Amino acid sequence: MITQPTTDQIILDCCRELIDTVLPEITDQVARVRLAMVETTLRNAAVRSAHEIAWAHDEIAAILQFARRVHAAIPDQMLQADLLAYEGQHPAALHLDPVVRAYSAASRLLTTALRLTEASGNAALRHEGDLLVDRRLETEQTILAGWSPTGR
Amino acid sequence: MANSEGQTVVIDWEFARIGDPREDLGHYSQMPVLPNLYWADPAGFIARYRAGSGMTADQLNEDVVDYFMLLGEVRMIRQMIQAADSLANGRSRGVMAPYLINATSLLARKYVAVARRLDASPKQRPAGDPV
Secondary structure (H helix, E strand, O other), X not given: OOOOOOHXXXXXXXXXXXXXXXXXXXXXXXXXXXXXXXXXXXXXHHHHHHXXXXXXXXXXXXXXXXXXXXXXXXXXXXXXXXXXXXHHHOOOOOOHHHHHHHHHHHHHHHHHHHHHHHHHOOHHHHHHHHHHHHHHHHHHHHHHOOOOOOOO | XXXXXXXXXXXXXXXXXXXXXXXXXXXXXXXXXXXXXXXXXXXXXXXXXXXXXXXXOOOOOHHHHHHHHXXXXXXHHHHHHHHHHHHHOOOOOOOHHHXXXXXXXXXXXXXXXXXXXXXXXXXXXXXXXXX
8 A cells, every 4th residue: 555645645735736736727706716615625634534533533432431431420321322322333443434433423422421411510520521522622623724714 | 785875785695584683693793704893892793783773781792692693503503514414425515515514613613612601601591582
């Protein structure tokens, strides 16, 4: 397998080509805006391609720890069902599809756990849940890579 | 629309319908397109709006704007997530869908920040709100 240049480097090189070579040749204003949107979307994809499996893997582990602590403090049938559902999705390999399925199952788990902590008034668990939400938002912020609302 | 000086102005309506006018303020408060007159001076903006509309301080204040932002933007986030879901299920809707995944991230961040700010505020339900 050819690993270098990496996927994000290849995508970013395509972005450079689009902006430096293709964009100057386009005169239609709508097409120019669309090209800018495509280029931005590719930049986001470049950031994701470099990290998304590791990010998902790390976040899943943190969510599982949190959900198990919540379940120990606030036993709940739905949370237990979500924990069991997650076990069925735990990825045996790091291919993207199973990791994404596991991440979706972990996200459902997080939702249930956050609802429980919110209702319980347990300040420590609520704070821990907030930190997990912050962590996800920070990852999204990294993927934005300086995005601005072009075309709006 | 044309004004008396002959200038032509285009209004790009978004979610046009009959409703509580404070929904407009909630929506506008998160608009990332500059200049955003609300965020330039929230207190001044609200004071001018109250003077023009006759609303009281209980009916319109910064918490109320936050409240209607949360109420209204659920609809926006749902639309953007539906577009992303279509793409994930092999139904391409053009470049706008993947492009607006960024807007979903941006809006979600603002949404959480506003929800937390409002949660910490003593007044969480605006006067006259039917919800």
